[in-house]
Structures are given as C-alpha cells and as structure tokens.
Amino acid sequence: MKQRFRILVWLVFLPAVLYAMIVPGGALATRSYMDEASLQAGSALRLAVSALQGHLSRYEPLPALIADHDDIKHLISDPDDRTLREAANAYLKDINGLLESSDIYVMKMDGDTIAASNYDGPTSFVGQNFSYRPYFQDAAKGGQSRFYALGTTSLKRGYYFASPIRVDEEIRGVIVFKVDIDSIEGSWQGGEYKIFVSDPEGIIFMTGSPEWRYSAILPLTPERLARTQASRRYAEAVLKPLPFHADETTGHRLITLADGGATREYLTLSQYMPEADWTVSVLMDTSSVRTQARTMLIAVLLFLGLAGLAIAIVIQWRARAQERMRMQIEARNELEHRVEQRTADLARVNRRIELEIAERRMTEQKLRETQADLIQAGKLAGLGQMSAALSHELNQPLAAAKTYADSAAMLIDRDRVDEARDNVRRISGLIDRMASISRHLRNFARKPNEKLGPVVLSAVLTDTLEIVAARLKSADATLLVDLGKTPVVVHAGSVRLQQVLVNIITNAADAVEGLSDRRIHIDAVRDEGRVAITIRDHGPGVPAAIAERIFDPFFSTKGVGRGLGLGLSISYNIVKDFGGSLSVSNPPDGGAEFRIALDAAPAISEAAE
Template identity: 35%
Template sequence: MRSFARIKVRGIPLWGWAAAAVLYVVAAASAAAFAWQRSIESIAEVGSHRLDLYAAALRSELGRYETVPGIVARQDSVRALLHAEPGAARAALLPEVNRYLEAVNGDTGGLAVDVIDRQGEVIAASNWNQALSFIGTNVSYRPYFLDALARGSGRFFGIGTNTGVPGLYFASAVLDAGKPAGAVAVKVSVDAFESAWRSPGEAAMVVDGNGVIVISTVPAWKFAALTPITPERQRQIEASKQYAGRAVALLPHQKLDRWSASARFARYPDWTRPGHDKRFLELSRPAPQAGDSLMVLLDVEPAMRQLRTAFAFVTALFMIAGLYALYATQRRRAIAEKLKGQDALREANDHLEATVAERTAELTAANAAMQREIAERARTEQELVHAGKLAVLGQMAAGLTHELNQPLGAIRTLSDNARSFLERNQQPLAIANLERISKLVDGMAVLTGELKTFARKSDVQPVAVSLDDAVAHALLIYEARLRDKDVQLDVRIPAGTTVWAEPSQLQQVLVNLLGNALDAVADEPQRSIAIEAHDADQPGRVLFSIADSGTGIAPEVLPHLFEPFVTTKPRGRGLGLGLAITSRLVLGFGARIFASNRPDGGAQFTIEFMSMTETGVVDG
C-alpha cells in the first residue's frame, strides 16, 4: 500500500486537502460568529435607542398629567364641595365644580377628571352631562384612591368598570387641616402610545407589576400575562377590579439564551403568521411608571442574513482559492504532460474562468446588499435625531410665544395712540410713539434670535441699566390703562439709580409685574400702585418693589406663586406662566424676587438686585 503522505487527489496531497478543510471550517465559523456578534450588537443598540425613546415619551406624556390632580385639589371650589354636607349645600356647589372639571379635562386631553369623597364615592366628574357619567360610582376598592388617602398621591393602571376602557389613573388627596377630605383622580388614555410605537418587524409593550401586558403594539397580546399569576395575586386583582373581570391568560413564549444584562433571546408567537412562533431579541428596562417595565422585541432575521452572507463570503473565497490551486496544479500537469493536447487545456481554462466569474458576481451581489443595509441603518439614525430636534423646537416655540405677547400688546397700544396724535395734529407725540414701537420691535427681534441657539442656553450679559428709565418705559406701555382705571400712582426712585441687569429682560420683568398689579386693583374701590427703590443694607445692592391695593395673595398659593401654571386670576384670564417666566428672567441676571402680602392689604413684589462683584459680571 502507498504511504498516506503520498496519496494525491487531482495532484494535491491528501494532507493538503485535509488542512484546507480544517482551515475552511475554522474561518467560516469565525466569520459567521463575528457577523452574528456585530449584527446582534447593532440590533441591541437600535433596541436600546427605541427603549430610550419610549421611556422619554412615557415620561413626557405622563408628566403632563401627574400634576393635574394636585392642581385641581388646591381649587377652593373643590375643597368647599368636599367640606359641604350632602344635600342642598353640596348641590349648590356641584354645577360650578362639574363645569370646572369638564374644562380641565378638555384642556389636558384626558379621559376623565373626578372628585371623590372620603367614602370613595364620585361626587363630581368631568362627564357629568354624559349618559355614562361617573357620578355616584364607588371606587373605594381602587388602589389609586387608597394610596391617595394614605400617602397623598397614587398611580394605577386599570380598565374602567363603567366604560371598559383601559387607562392610567393619577390621584391626589384633598387635604383639610392636614387630613384627607377626599381625592381628585385623572384618567389618561394609553392608545396614543400603541399607535406611535407601532413599527414593522418589532413589538413594544409595557408590563405592569403583575406581569401583565397593559400597553402593546400587538393588540392580541394586551392583558396577557408573561409570568404565572399566583392565587394571592389573583385575589388582589379581583378585589381591585384592575382588569374589569377579564380573564388573564398566559402568553405562550419561551426564554432562551441571555445576550446581556438587559437583553436575551426568546421565542414569541409571530403576529404576522398566526400559528407560528419566531425568535426575537428581547430588551427590557424599568418604565417611568413605578413597578412597570418597558419591553421591545426585535426580529433577529437581519442577523441571520448577515451570518449567511458571511458564511457565503468565506465559502466563495475558499472556493476561489481552491479553484486557483487546482488551476495551478492542472497547469503544471499540463506542462509536464504535453501529450494531453492543447484542446483539453483550453477547455479546462475556459471552464475555470467561467466558474470564477460566477463566484465573483455572487460576491458583488452580497457586497451590494451589505451596503444597502448600512445606508438603511444610517437613515434610521438620522430620523431619530430629527425627531429629537422637533421635540426641542416645540418646547422653545411655546416659551417664545408667551414672551412676545407683552410687546405685541404694547405695540398695539402705542400704534393706537400714534393714530390719535396724528388725528389731533400732534406730530411730535406720534413720532415719539413710533420710535417706541421701533424699540419694541428690536426687542422682539432679540427674543426671536434665541431660536439660533437651538442646542444651548444663551448667556445673559448684565450691564448697568437706569432703573427709572426702565420703569418709565413700563409705565408708558400701561399709560392708557392707568388713566382709564383712575389708578393713583406713587413712584419713588432716586435719580441716577442703576442696577445690573439685561436691559430688554429687565423691561419685560417690569411690564409683567406692573400688568399684574393693574389686574389686582382693577375691581377695587381704591386703586393705587406704589413703585419704590432704595439701597439695601448691604453695599452695592438695590431693593426695588411694586405694591398694589388689591386683595393680596392667598396663603396657600403664596409658596407656589412662581411655579408654572399657578395663577390667582379667574379662569380664561391667565395661564400661570407670567410670574414663572419673570422669576426665570430675574434669576438669569443674578437678582432675586420675593412676593408677600402687605399688613394694610394688597400684594408686594420685591426684587433684590446684586452688585457687580456678586453676580460675577465684568464690565468691558
């Protein structure tokens, strides 16, 4: 028998073929594993971005509603309704509270706003005038009501027992002398999340503390459990009627290998092909709702395609290398054995070139597919960045609109006065008003310039500003209102008083405070406003105050006066943003603002302007 080392196949030793086979297996396995690793990492990164977006959307949307019950609970009419005895006293207050709740629900876009007495009975509701009103419903068994009475606030996801509509409930206690007299509850729909999150090839869901899917882009999975529910937990669910008596079935799925701390492979039903299941990459993280978790299932088929592509690529390379090895062997054999003829050699060469061209075409197609997939991934990332920019522009536009309202009102007043001056042939006064309009327009241009600082906050540059000139500008804007309302004005600002501030923002602050003072005295028999400035006890500081003869500020509102959406004005006459913006402007140029009630009646706002050294401003 011939030695093993001497056995040849097509002119190549058998050990050479064995070495090539081992090398091919190692290379193919390594390439496939590398392609799979990179693809799954990319899919996991996309899933992580998705979870970030979903968590931000939940946090932003739910944050809009979380403070609503607390705001409603502080309303005097709501507190009076809960304090009133059932009967005629409560019936007299009920229409006003019902209309208020209806308006709040309409403004916030929720499903319902309810006032609940201490026994758990709904005594006022935003849907008071609808066929399926919640008034008279007892919710004492609901966890959000029990948590509100026990801890001051509560949150709970459940299905409405009256409507069968699922939603998220926020509740806040209404306190009377430090003790809960009842609660205010707001119900929010979650349907918008399911529509916004729906994306081909993936499933997004929110799983509550019971392990039950409460929000899902796959409708058939809603209210299915991912983990078995214990008998004790089942009794608690039935007691709270969380799912309105619906049977909670276990969603058939299988947990597979774990990929990372927050991701693992799992098999779930394929919602595109009923009766089939599919392997997904499952990513999860805690949701903004306490006890809940966000989950996203991503199809791993793209990773399988990458794996097959890498395997085909390595196979093609080895086939080309093998073919070239065979070609070289055949060529050497052809040279050594010229007797086999030129025709056989030409035929073998043509066949080899055709095979190489075919394999090269396959490689080109595979490379083109990889380039298309890379471009698609880059386009997806650009869309995510664009969505983030749109959200920030929305917030900036809301703030800028409020900032422009005051100058626009002033422009209208000055233009009306200018027209009156022209009709009376008082041209110098008309020209002076037009010049003031021009300055206001310049100030509005400064405000709109903030849009250029899209991704960063503009730096405030305080300078020395004449306080009496700034006050005169604010008084000029309200000259007509002061005259029409016969307001007694007392201005005591020493000549030459200067403060460190940003000029346009200081004027905005003074206009806001003077406008609030005019609103406070508008309906009073004695209408007076005092404006005063004097040096503070500490050197370099100036105290400026605006006081009115109005009714003052309610004690429960005073600590929250500079918070957004807090207002003492009647409904429809203010959004509660003016003082919040004023406070932000004052803090921006290093000063401090305080509000208090005067001993002899009325409110007083005081601004303490800091010195140049304390604010860190260097003039130059």
C-alpha cells in the same frame, strides 16, 4: 503513489478542518449579528420608554394643581350642595377638554364620586365608588399616586394620577386624573419591532399586537391573580398565559412563540420604569439576523473553498492563475457593494436625524410663540379688569370739557373773549390728558416686538402710572416713589418691563383696598452692576403656604372672575428673559414686598420699542 497519498490526505484532513471552522465560526457570526441587532433594539426600547415617560410627565403635576382650585375645595367641604356640584362638574369638563385627557373626577373619603368631567355622559362616574382602587387608597393617605387599569365603568384603558384634596391642612377627598394612552399604543402597530408593556404581575396591557393583550409572561399563580383581582385592574378581562419558550444560553434573551400561525424567534430587550412600575419590552424577529449569519458563513466557506481550489489549481495547473484572479475581483466587487449598501444606510440615518432636529426646532419655535401669546393674554386680562375705572377716568374730563364748552359759548355771547379763550385752553388740556391715557393703553395692549437694551426706569414708571392711575384712585391708594437722585437705567425691554410693573402695582392696590394703611412704596437701589426695584404694600402679605407657588401659571388667591392667575407667572418669565429675577417676601412689620433684580445698563438712554 505519492500523488494518490497526498490526495487521500486532503480528502480526510480538509473536511475535519472545515468542520472545526464551521461550528465556532457560525456561533461567532451569529453572536456578532445578534450584538448589532441588540444595539438597534436597544435604541427602539429607549425611544419607546422616552415616549411613555414624556406622555405621562405632562399630566403628573395637574391633579395637585386642580385640587387646589376653590370650586373643588368648596365642593369637598359641602358635597351635598347641588350648586357646588354643578359648578365643579362644569369646571372639570372644561379642564378635561382643554387638556385632552380622558376623565377627571372627585371622590369623598369613602370612595363615592361626587363630581366628574363625564357627569352628563352615558358612563358617568358620578355616584360610583372606587375605594378599592390603589390610587384612591394611596391618595387618601396623603400621597401622590399613579396606577394603570382598565376602567370598570367606561371599560377604557388609562393611566390614573391621584392627589389628596386638602382643606385647612386636612385631607377631605381625592381628585383623580385619567390619561388615555391608546395613541402611543397605536404608533407601535405595524412597525419593525414588537413592543409591549407589562405590569408588576407580568400581565401585558399595552402592545402593538392586540392578540397579546392581557396575556401573562409570568406564571399566573393564585397570589398574582388575587392581587390583580383585588385592585380590579383589568375589570372582567380574561387573563391568559402567553405561550413562549425562553433561551438565554447565547448571552441574549431569545424567546420562541407562535405569531400569526407560525413559530417565530425574537430577540428580547426589557427596561423597567420605576416611576410607573412598568416593564417595557422590545422584540425583534431574529430570522433576518440568522439569515445574515448563515449568508456570512456560506460566504466564508465559499471563499475558503475557492481559495483551496485555487491553490490546488496553482499546484496542478499554473495555467489557471487567471481564473483565480477573476474570482478575487468578484469577491472585491461584492465587498464594495456591501460598503455602498452600508453607506446608503448611514445616509438614511443621517437624513432621519436631520428631520428630527428640524422638528425639534419647529417645536421650540411654537413654544416661544405660545409663550408670547400667553403674555399677551395676561396683558389683555389686566386691561379688562381696569376698563371700568378707566371709563370713569375718561368720563370726568369729558364732562368737564362739555361744561367748559357750554360756558365758553355763553362768555362769547357776552363779549368776554379772554375768559372764553381760557375755557378753550382748558378744553385742549383735557383732550391732551385723554389722548395720553389712550396712547399708553394702546402701547401696553399691543404685542411687544422689542430688543433688550438700556431702559430709563423713571420713563417706564411714568407710562405705567398713566395706566394704573385709575386703579390706584379707585382703591384710594397712595403711591410713594423713590428712585434716588441719579437716573436709574436697566437692561430690559420697556414695554414688557411696563407690563411687569402694571401687574405688581395692580396687585398691591388690590391688597391695600379697604385697609387703614393704603400706602404703596416703589424704591430702586443700584449695587455692583445690579438694580433692585422693590414694590411694597401694607396689605395682609403672602401666606407661607402659597409663597412657593405664587408664580405658578393659573394660581390665584382672588375670587372667581377676578383674575386668571397668569399675571405673576408672566411677570416672572419676563424678568427671567431679561436675565434678572423676581421674588416675594413679607417684611417684619407686615405687608408684601416684590423684588425685581435686573442688570444695570452701561449707558443712560431710553430703549426704543
């Protein structure tokens, strides 16, 4: 009787206990796996946001830089000049191809486009009016604007950067830089996660699922539709709501929507990008998460059932203890298998991180190689500008040598051997002179492969003067050098320091050419372990408006064809590599003064290349 009563109690009590464990246990398991899935989706979201930010940040400063180009300023000042339009069109097309952007175009203050990189294409922007675009309106007020839209002419999606074009501090027009972002969107297709980007009105404009494009995740109210239509952000694209149901009662944002003919539930994470006014969202299918939770719950219930059965068997039949031990061994093997799976997952993640590190190192190496090539390009550009003067410099000793040779022949015929021998010595001296100029030009032109070390400033300056002598002579400039009584030794590389001095002295010669005061001063002062080298001219000086940008790449105040705008930028980076600094100022009595600050070397010795 007692045995039957005990069995009856177990039959009533056990289901109640199991039910009380299943409901909260299932919710707890689901929440745990959802938390883990949320961490994974968060990593994917950060990577997507970083990719978008990195892609856009590369192009953000370019409109303002191009707006400062002389061709653009001349065109916007005289938009009806056909020659200026053709020059601006060619320049924009070259820059667009170089930077691999979508389109670049220039607009007047009334919104009419007067020059574009696609001027010769079937969807040319020239003659189009985009005054209704917010990026034009913001830039016309003097701001740097950004805007995403579907092109009304090209029907291509892109991100727009706009900058005002100022001439004599007056806004005369707007330049627009359109960037293609289809490559990023293409990388999202077929991945583990669903990724989309929505605008402030909640309309999806970038997604790895093409069927979601131009769908709205917010209600399409008349106000939202009116704002979108006013800017013509999506041209004539048909906007439609995205049918979904959201649930945030579990502590996670879950949405249910139809995907590929089936209804799916997704875990959703979003991040707002304030600089672009976008919201990036990542959707992760929760079917695997719920399957894991159910599997865990079933495993727990199975374990409890087996444990209860084992206890009952021990109570009823102690002889079944071996069976219970076998079940425990199986459970332990299952746990070890899961540990092995997790270890394998961690190993795959580690391999992926190692690959990313290797790619980053390769990128850094390519960056250093590109920087070296840019330095070499600046040196060759400087050599090209000096070629005419150097040709004249070499022609003079050649003509003199020809005269001496002819004279020596005549003197030998007249038995005046001593005078003929003197002519031969003069010819030898002229040949040594030409060889010296050629040697220094060859050393200057080749790519440096040197380590930093002690460099005697006077020796570097002597080699520099061999190169710039012809330019100083053509400018009729006077060079005054004062390096002090004690030899000055700095920590640098001789060839690259020579390149810096050539760039600055050549710029000084350009500045004083044609002026009444054509003096150029070079001084060196040592102070507390540092050496300050100053190169000063008596030219017009550096205007305050460009002083902060004079070391930027491709920035030049010279006319077209007289410079690439790379010399000072390369010099700035070379001095920075030496651990020093390069700055410019205007002395009170006029002219410009460039100051190079370097570490003094501990010992006096010339650095070998």
